[in-house]
Amino acid sequence: MFRLIRATLIAASCVTFLGSLDPAVAQDRRVPSSPAELKLSYAPIVQRVQPAVVNVYAAKVVQNRNPLLDDPIFRRFFGVPGQQPEQMQRSLGSGVIVDPSGLVVTNVHVIEGADQVKVSLSDKREFEAEILLKDSRTDLAVLRLKDTKEKFPTLDFTNSDELMVGDVVLAIGNPFGVGQTVTHGIISALARTQVGITDYQFFIQTDAAINPGNSGGALVDMNGKLAGINTAIYSRSGGSQGIGFAIPSNMVRVVVATAKSGGKAVKRPWLGARLQTVTPDIAESLGLRSPSGALVASVVPNGPAAKAGLKSSDLIVAIDGQAIDDLNAFDYRLATRPLGGTAQLDVQRAGKPVKLTVQLETAPDTGRNEIVITARSPFQGAKISTITPAVADELHLDADTEGVVITEIGDDTTAAGVGFQKGDIVLSVNNQKIGKTADLEKVAGTSSRLWRITLVRGGQQINVTLGG
The missing domain is CATH 2.30.42.10 (PDZ domain)
Known part of the structure; x- marks a missing residue:
């Protein structure tokens, strides 16, 4: 598994985040006011959440391929059998129990191609696990522990949209296979979109130490709730350099809900339009003060966008009141909306504000014929x-x-x-x-x-x- 990914280096402005947050929310945060408060411990939070964080071990059988053995004449001349020797290849990562029945969320890259998956709990017990769902677009997978009827400790989801840059967080996982480990840090940035890891470029950035083996582990807030799933690091050495990325809990929640309902693939809302990020040149041509928003390049006839009245050259600046910085931000916001309802789009059309209501429905998929x-x-x-x-x-x-x-x-x-x-x-x-x-x-x-x-x-x- 060495895919705690070395993400592409991003711009030095490390503390950007999407939208503005309610000042009343910020008042709930404060710095320590006395030396006594500096002696406070995270131990109560760790003791509460640690039992729900697990180690994930994946194994698959691979053949030791020798190119010469592919030649039947070589095999016959030297008397080499056609069947090539097999070897067990193992990888390790982390996971989080999100349902008392034994549902575990982890990263797809932890269990990709595995013939066998085992989950080790914090009390050292091991269980075989089956893969219920793999969503490669988010790099999230959901497992179910086999042959068990007990109720397991779980982590509840926090609302990742309420997180703020500077909030203290804990990262829990199994780095380098040394065993369950807790590190702490702060949220360095929100809505990080230029990372290049999954289809949905919208990550929580943290300086809590994350290393290979932490993939699939928990990023928790000070209420002991799941803020995200640790997925990647930026590193030149392969170890933690204080730039780690986690998938926000609101996206994790969508994937887990699909697995709970028995779905084999995550279905998400479809806009029915192709969007593009606003570059500085485009912003200048549109008379914008800054290059933000998602520009409509084309609209699919009879799709949700067309029915809502969206047109080419419209600029989407917000969805349900949440500001849109770029195309990736819009993709994430739309993907975390529940199917069957509607979403409100704030649009700039020829310099004038327009509000549109779009239906949240899936894209037609008949005729894929894979x-x-x-x-x-x-x-x-x-x-x-x-x-x-x-x-x-x-x-x-x-x-x-x-x-x-x-x-x-x-x-x-x-x-x-x-x-x-x-x-x-x-x-x-x-x-x-x-x-x-x-x-x-x-x-x-x-x-x-x-x-x-x-x-x-x-x-x-x-x-x-x-x-x-």
């Missing part, structure tokens, strides 16, 4: 999908984007070997237009000495030719 290419071809081992409105929303594409998209690539597959990547959009193969997954499956099933492929990666069209 398949894995098994035929011997450059695409062998790639999972592909037709681009539905739901897929376009996930990948921030225009709803009318043509082609099929690669959604997953297996390790040690032909597709991975030739350099295909998740998110690649395949437009044509050997001069045949690819409009749906069945088209690519058919083309991949034909033999060819050369494969001429046109694809789009990162907005750029690429033409490649591969040997058969």
Whole structure:
């Protein structure tokens, strides 16, 4: 597991946060007023929350691949058996019990590809665990402890929107596998969006020491409630350098609620519009005092945004009264809204304020038709999908984007070997237009000495030719 991620270095302004907070809330905070108060301890909070923080151990079987053993002539000449030796690969992380029945939330990267998952409680007992839900867009996974009927200690969620820069927090996890460890610090920043870890770029930044093994562990406030799930660090050395990131509890709550309801995938509201972040140049052209908000680039016909009256060039500045700094902030705010209701958008249109009400509904996903290419071809081992409105929303594409998209690539597959990547959009193969997954499956099933492929990666069209 060494993916307590080395996040990209961000700008030096470390103490920005989204929106303004009620001064009355700030009055609840105060600095120590006497030497006696400096002797106060966090022990009561730790004793209360520690039993709900667990260690997560994941294991998977991998083959010790020797490229020469892939050659049947080599194996036959040297009498080497075709079956290659296997090795158990292990990773460790942390987790938090969020339901008395034994539901544990952790990071996807802690248990990714695991054949076996075990959870160790603070009292040293171990349980086998099954994976109920993996949400790669947030890097959150929910596990359930097996073969147990007892009620476990849990952590309640705090409202992460009420956190303030400077609040004291505790980080609890299993760094480097040394055992459960508690560190403390403050919230260094809120709404950190330029981190580059998950689809939803909206993190709590803290200087509480977080190290490899803390992934999936708890960030708790001074009320002993779960403020976030520790996920990543910025580090040049691999150890803590005082810049750690946690997924806010309001996002964690959404994923856990889906798992509790039996859902296998998290469903989120769909706006039905493509947005872009306001750059300084765009801000100047719009006559804005600062580059903030989310600019509407295009609107999907008959989608929630179109029905609400949202138009291209509108600037979304707030949702339900919460200010929007950029595209990532809007994505997070919308994703944490409950389906079935409505959200109020504050919009600037031609310099004038407009209020719109948008319905919170999921994107249409019929016709995705995900398949894995098994035929011997450059695409062998790639999972592909037709681009539905739901897929376009996930990948921030225009709803009318043509082609099929690669959604997953297996390790040690032909597709991975030739350099295909998740998110690649395949437009044509050997001069045949690819409009749906069945088209690519058919083309991949034909033999060819050369494969001429046109694809789009990162907005750029690429033409490649591969040997058969």
